[in-house]
Amino acid sequence: MIFEEPRFSPGGDRYLLIEFGDEMNLELNFLGQALAAAIEEQQPAGIIETAPCFASTLVHYEPEILGYADAVALLSELLASLGPSADIELNSRLFYIPAVYLDPWTRECVQDYTAKINADKQPDPDYVAELNGLNDAAHLARVHSGTEYWVASLGFWPGLPFMMPLDPRCKLTAPKYNPPRTWTPKGAIGMGGASTAIYPEQLPGGYQIFARTPVPIWDADKRFPVFENSICLFQPGDRVKFVPCSVDEFEHYEAQVAAGTYVYNLVEYQKFSVKHYQAWVQSLDFDQTF
């Protein structure tokens, strides 16, 4: 549900959490991002930074400038000034990210987990397809790549995007691994809950994995111009469209990345309008499938 009033709770002496609701609803993230944008623009004294996530926003404040009660009052006022969420418009870049679905690398990783940690683990793509009433793994690949993803937040690891499908017809859910994997290939794409993520590095993980991209999504060496202002490719409010490709194409892009000649494919001139988005969702025929 969406809370009538945002709920505030302290996180120690310097942080507080604002919860907008307790469901994964894009509108809650739009609110968090609009609040972050307003803070970025107005720079209110005592607010150091924010980290919006799906249904909540973490705020880091300076208690020497703003006590907890003052911070809550200031943020409540800012939230009230944002107006109805339908009026929110956010800058939003669109990235086209090549990805091999049902690729050999995530398959090998899952096999390694099955052999060493949990023999009962069904292969991830088959498992997610079955849970979501899809025909097979190939169907999962079509549905998963059939929508733009909204970057709701970055976290867990520098540059790791938590994303949600903008097309509700492509909404999938999946439980997380129990116990988690000890490793995941760099560039693996997977899902947990209703969220999709890309692993920026070889990392432990809990998401069900079924695709992989050759494109780096963070680059501490800033080898590509797109990293000029940030070593992380994405920022909250960006959109991602996965472009299915073959293993041969993957290797082609991989070689370009290694040579430093890869060109990131993105669109930078668009604003995301919540109102227009909602109107589009209303117009969809939910019986259509991909």
Place this chain on the structure above:
Amino acid sequence: MIQVIKPGLETTVQDYPGRIGFRNQGFPPSGPMDSWSFRLANLLVGNESGAAALECQYMGPTLQFEQDTLIAITGADMQAKLDGEPVPLWQSVLVLAGQTLEMKFSCEGIRAYVALAGGIDSVPWLGSQATFHKAGIGGVDGHALKEGQALSLKTTDIDAATAGRTVAEHARPQLGDGKHWSIHVVLGPNDEWLDEQGIDTFLSADWKLSSKSDRTGFRLEGPELSFSEKAYNKGPEHGSEPSNIIDQGYPVGGINLAGQTPIILVNDGPSMGGFINPFTVPTSEFWKLGQAKPGAVLKFVAVTVDQAQQMARAISNTCSLDNIKTMGV
């Protein structure tokens, strides 16, 4: 220049307050775990309290100096010797070119800080020199010191007359026996996910600090905690375990309940994830975490946000030049 002869167990360049302002990209602040001792070390050698200095964990490095400088060692006692002569803690010491500083295993506390006059010179990453070695950024080449590396300082211009300055006894953190710690916590942000009994259990139990603890998280071993109705009656997007929640931002210091293992998220910890944080360790307690030995018993005491802010303020006020004494005064 200063040559790293032996790197120690995990010696990193840190600054205070670290890498702030990038939590929405997933960066932790990093920085010294015991920022109380860290700040005093810098003040002793005439630096700003947040200047880049070394954090040594468990076992310190062996460093050979190719220039004259002032150093100060605070925090854990790693039996530092300069050309074989014991180096006093909490005091600025003149080091001459050619001398060697040798540090060993800590016999009291866990983390020692070595500040050098002028501060360590390294390339700042996102506004900070703090090392976040898991991601390979900051510090020297993104990682803990390695044998054969060299450190450069921001100045060679030192005031030898300031050697021998000490920190007033009352201004130093008191490590006690290092085995028992009382740690303040603030309830929240997700305390509503535990029931009253769960909260009582957490606040009354003896928690053992696991050896599987590092700068990303401090694992606690102890009793199981019970959950409230809210942890069971929730939408499927939260996840199936009672401690699962829709992914959310984590405060630094959050006591993260992953299944039944509480993990205190510390300086290099994750910024976001899908587990609840029923309690948060406030800033004023981090020096204790930084000095607590694995196996130590931690007891948690609830305080209000206001109290936690006052305690942090008191430590910041303690880290002041007023508490730096000239020899013999």
